[in-house]
Amino acid sequence: MPRNDALAGLARDRLADLTLVLDLVRSGEAVTRPELGRRSGLGRTLITQCVIDLIESGLLEEADFGPSTGGRAPRQLRFRAEAGHVLVVELGATSISVGLTDLSGALVAHREEPGSVTDGPETTMRRIGELLDGLLTERGASAPPVWGVGIGVPGPVEFRTGRPTAPPIMPGWDGFPVRQRLAERYDVPVWVDNEVNLMALGELRAGLGRGVRDFVFVKIGTGIGAGLISAGRLHRGAQGCAGDVGHIAVLDDKAIVCRCGNTGCLEALAGGAALARDGLIAATDGRSRFLAQLVSEGTPVDARAIAWAAEHGDPVSVDLLNRSGRLVGDMLATLVNFFNPSLILIGGGVAASGDQFLAAIRQAVYARSLPLATRELRVARSPLGDRAGLRGAGFMVTDELFSHELLGAWLGNGSPAGRPELVAG
Amino acid sequence: MPRNDALAGLARDRLADLTLVLDLVRSGEAVTRPELGRRSGLGRTLITQCVIDLIESGLLEEADFGPSTGGRAPRQLRFRAEAGHVLVVELGATSISVGLTDLSGALVAHREEPGSVTDGPETTMRRIGELLDGLLTERGASAPPVWGVGIGVPGPVEFRTGRPTAPPIMPGWDGFPVRQRLAERYDVPVWVDNEVNLMALGELRAGLGRGVRDFVFVKIGTGIGAGLISAGRLHRGAQGCAGDVGHIAVLDDKAIVCRCGNTGCLEALAGGAALARDGLIAATDGRSRFLAQLVSEGTPVDARAIAWAAEHGDPVSVDLLNRSGRLVGDMLATLVNFFNPSLILIGGGVAASGDQFLAAIRQAVYARSLPLATRELRVARSPLGDRAGLRGAGFMVTDELFSHELLGAWLGNGSPAGRPELVAG
Numbered sequence: 092m093p094r095n096d097a098l099a100g101l102a103r104d105r106l107a108d109l110t111l112v113l114d115l116v117r118s119g120e121a122v123t124r125p126e127l128g129r130r131s132g133l134g135r136t137l138i139t140q141c142v143i144d145l146i147e148s149g150l151l152e153e154a155d156f157g158p159s160t161g162g163r164a165p166r167q168l169r170f171r172a173e174a175g176h177v178l179v180v181e182l183g184a185t186s187i188s189v190g191l192t193d194l195s196g197a198l199v200a201h202r203e204e205p206g207s208v209t210d211g212p213e214t215t216m217r218r219i220g221e222l223l224d225g226l227l228t229e230r231g232a233s234a235p236p237v238w239g240v241g242i243g244v245p246g247p248v249e250f251r252t253g254r255p256t257a258p259p260i261m262p263g264w265d266g267f268p269v270r271q272r273l274a275e276r277y278d279v280p281v282w283v284d285n286e287v288n289l290m291a292l293g294e295l296r297a298g299l300g301r302g303v304r305d306f307v308f309v310k311i312g313t314g315i316g317a318g319l320i321s322a323g324r325l326h327r328g329a330q331g332c333a334g335d336v337g338h339i340a341v342l343d344d345k346a347i348v349c350r351c352g353n354t355g356c357l358e359a360l361a362g363g364a365a366l367a368r369d370g371l372i373a374a375t376d377g378r379s380r381f382l383a384q385l386v387s388e389g390t391p392v393d394a395r396a397i398a399w400a401a402e403h404g405d406p407v408s409v410d411l412l413n414r415s416g417r418l419v420g421d422m423l424a425t426l427v428n429f430f431n432p433s434l435i436l437i438g439g440g441v442a443a444s445g446d447q448f449l450a451a452i453r454q455a456v457y458a459r460s461l462p463l464a465t466r467e468l469r470v471a472r473s474p475l476g477d478r479a480g481l482r483g484a485g486f487m488v489t490d491e492l493f494s495h496e497l498l499g500a501w502l503g504n505g506s507p508a509g510r511p512e513l514v515a516g
Numbered sequence: 517m518p519r520n521d522a523l524a525g526l527a528r529d530r531l532a533d534l535t536l537v538l539d540l541v542r543s544g545e546a547v548t549r550p551e552l553g554r555r556s557g558l559g560r561t562l563i564t565q566c567v568i569d570l571i572e573s574g575l576l577e578e579a580d581f582g583p584s585t586g587g588r589a590p591r592q593l594r595f596r597a598e599a600g601h602v603l604v605v606e607l608g609a610t611s612i613s614v615g616l617t618d619l620s621g622a623l624v625a626h627r628e629e630p631g632s633v634t635d636g637p638e639t640t641m642r643r644i645g646e647l648l649d650g651l652l653t654e655r656g657a658s659a660p661p662v663w664g665v666g667i668g669v670p671g672p673v674e675f676r677t678g679r680p681t682a683p684p685i686m687p688g689w690d691g692f693p694v695r696q697r698l699a700e701r702y703d704v705p706v707w708v709d710n711e712v713n714l715m716a717l718g719e720l721r722a723g724l725g726r727g728v729r730d731f732v733f734v735k736i737g738t739g740i741g742a743g744l745i746s747a748g749r750l751h752r753g754a755q756g757c758a759g760d761v762g763h764i765a766v767l768d769d770k771a772i773v774c775r776c777g778n779t780g781c782l783e784a785l786a787g788g789a790a791l792a793r794d795g796l797i798a799a800t801d802g803r804s805r806f807l808a809q810l811v812s813e814g815t816p817v818d819a820r821a822i823a824w825a826a827e828h829g830d831p832v833s834v835d836l837l838n839r840s841g842r843l844v845g846d847m848l849a850t851l852v853n854f855f856n857p858s859l860i861l862i863g864g865g866v867a868a869s870g871d872q873f874l875a876a877i878r879q880a881v882y883a884r885s886l887p888l889a890t891r892e893l894r895v896a897r898s899p900l901g902d903r904a905g906l907r908g909a910g911f912m913v914t915d916e917l918f919s920h921e922l923l924g925a926w927l928g929n930g931s932p933a934g935r936p937e938l939v940a941g
Contacts, residue, residue, distance in 0.1 A: 133532065330891060422850075431755055459778075462682070463757050
């Protein structure tokens with residue numbers, strides 16, 4: 092059953108113009124008819140007709156008068172973000188987050204609980220469905236219809252089909268029809284991507300990445316991954332596994348074997364699991380009294396605990412964080428020379444643990460990258476933190492919903508069901 | 517004086533539609549009016565009007581009848597690539613190439629001569645002007661007007677202003693107004709980019725990169741650089757220096773200092789200059805009789821000579837090429853994990869020298885990249901060879917000329933001079 096009948100009334104032969112006008116108002120780039128004319132290059136009659144169509148569809152409405160520029164003040168237009176809701180999911184290695192956004196990507200409600208992706212797709216997808224249904228029930232009877240679902244998973248995804256492809260830490264998920272399951276349950280279009288890509292998208296639209304054309308988001312949690320923004324758009328790569336930086340070789344160290352089977356991988360030497368492993372060794376062999384004390388109190392020796400110990404003067408913990416940050420920074424220096432971003436955002440549990448780690452990353456990046464590439468390079472902590480992924484999932488859905496191509500399919504068929512590949516995966 | 521008055525007649529309020537229709541015919545994606553309707557989502561009346569406008573402007577013409585699909589066979593449309601010429605230049609570290617392309621990017625004429633970029637911008641730009649004037653003179657009186665100039669230079673370029681920015685091997689060129697000089701001389705819009713970016717663009721449109729959305733072009737000549745294609749478009753990076761992979765640290769070798777001042781740089785260990793240096797040492801210290809023989813004959817020991825020696829059984833030369841290829845391959849393995857391309861194209865003088873080098877690169881890439889990222893990864897030699905840069909310069913110009921934005925500026929002002937930043941840099 093189509094949830095967006097409003098759109099079916101839009102004139103098909105105005106498609107490119109309608110998308111353009113809608114995008115300009117949605118993004119806030121042009122909110123009056125004269126501004127729309129200037130920014131779009133379309134004539135007055137055409138702008139007027141597009142605005143009428145979009146108001147009738149319920150996507151735009153008349154708002155306050157804008158500032159006058161001489162003559163009569165032009166009426167402002169407003170994108171009706173409240174016309175629909177989007178269901179969003181962020182599946183981490185050890186957690187499930189769900190939420191609701193409006194059509195502007197603003198988070199309306201959200202929930203988070205522990206959950207292991209290694210429980211397999213059937214168990215995990217069932218729990219995701221229960222959590223989403225819970226959110227829908229709480230919304231009340233007057234809530235707007237759901238227009239789409241967006242979900243991020245902790246592994247590579249073939250974006251076109253919405254299926255994970257050979258995800259290393261998601262046993263049983265290879266090729267699993269994530270899109271199809273959610274589309275069958277909610278009867279709306281579904282998009283699936285890697286969770287770190289969605290964090291990068293969240294920061295691009297609502298965080299420090301706003302207006303930044305080229306940046307890299309690095310998540311340092313148990314594992315290490317990156318999301319790439321190229322010229323204001325996600326770079327997903329040929330198999331959807333761009334940003335898989337955890338298994339880049341950073342040291343010729345044969346002693347520690349990574350979960351991927353190789354040695355010398357960044358993740359096995361500098362990720363959260365590596366920090367916890369080395370911290371526990373330092374607690375046990377008597378090198379760090381701070382960490383030994385934590386262990387005796389039953390506190391787990393994780394990145395947060397090591398950061399606490401470093402802040403309270405434990406030299407071993409300072410060394411551990413420095414070493415980890417330097418390895419991440421060396422890898423990033425290579426990427427800076429290759430990709431030339433103007434911003435590197437660091438997110439994930441290890442990054443949230445303290446300043447020592449970020450300082451070590453910065454030092455390594457600036458020491459080894461080319462001067463031109465670092466001239467305007469900023470290295471900062473992710474401001475959206477653990478909301479970045481859910482926000483990104485919402486933006487992914489609205490971007491696709493209001494794209495030229497999909498809007499066209501809707502107008503042609505009156506329903507998202509007219510695009511079987513979107514609901515069936 | 518505007519050279520493209522034809523465009524000034526196009527209706528301004530049909531801008532988005534005109535660009536769309538022109539792009540579909542130019543790219544060959546849709547060449548009949550019914551196809552244009554299906555691909556563009558525009559109505560029949562609108563398509564008819566756009567086609568009339570574009571035929572009147574001289575950009576399209578009626579061609580043969582297409583295959584019938586039941587009713588009357590539809591008339592095909594043809595993009596009039598011969599309506600204009602584009603001047604193209606590729607400035608290498610030690611050579612100057614110039615050429616003429618038509619509006620489809622096909623190379624009509626070209627010349628190449630030795631020339632050192634270290635002679636400085638005044639001398640080099642004067643010589644480029646003389647070579648281009650020579651090509652224009654040879655065209656004859658009935659030649660079409662020149663619509664634009666495209667030039668590639670061997671260093672980072674701020675694409676927006678058309679100026680080199682801190683180019684390491686171009687002394688005197690930092691901030692030099694390359695665009696302005698050429699625009700003043702030819703009175704048409706000018707675009708400037710890094711030469712390796714243009715090689716990647718050339719391969720994207722006319723080489724093995726056709727239809728490939730994500731690939732990396734690596735030029736291995738005296739130095740080493742890369743051009744990145746993300747989702748079918750050039751990724752230039754924040755300062756235009758994306759792909760500057762020659763100075764990525766690949767070994768902890770403090771003995772050889774790179775021209776950038778750092779140690780362990782890929783270029784200083786594996787580029788053409790490094791091969792020549794190590795080859796000469798092997799010839800002098802008696803390790804390689806093959807190379808010593810070449811030296812005694814007065815043949816320079818460059819990558820080509822080392823490849824010849826390797827093919828004729830010189831174990832030292834085989835080792836040199838293997839070592840160089842392995843270092844390049846290790847760097848590429850990192851980039852494969854980060855960028856996830858489906859194609860790596862190897863170009864430049866060293867790559868052209870023989871198979872030994874390419875084989876070593878391949879082996880290293882496949883050994884160290886993640887299995888998913890290499891599942892459909894192809895590593896091949898650039899098919900366009902030393903034409904890739906000139907072809908790319910032509911495509912850069914036609915892409916920009918027929919972009920929504922510039923076409924709009926022309927229609928508004930009747931002349932490219934209406935965009936001062938394009939002709940003045």
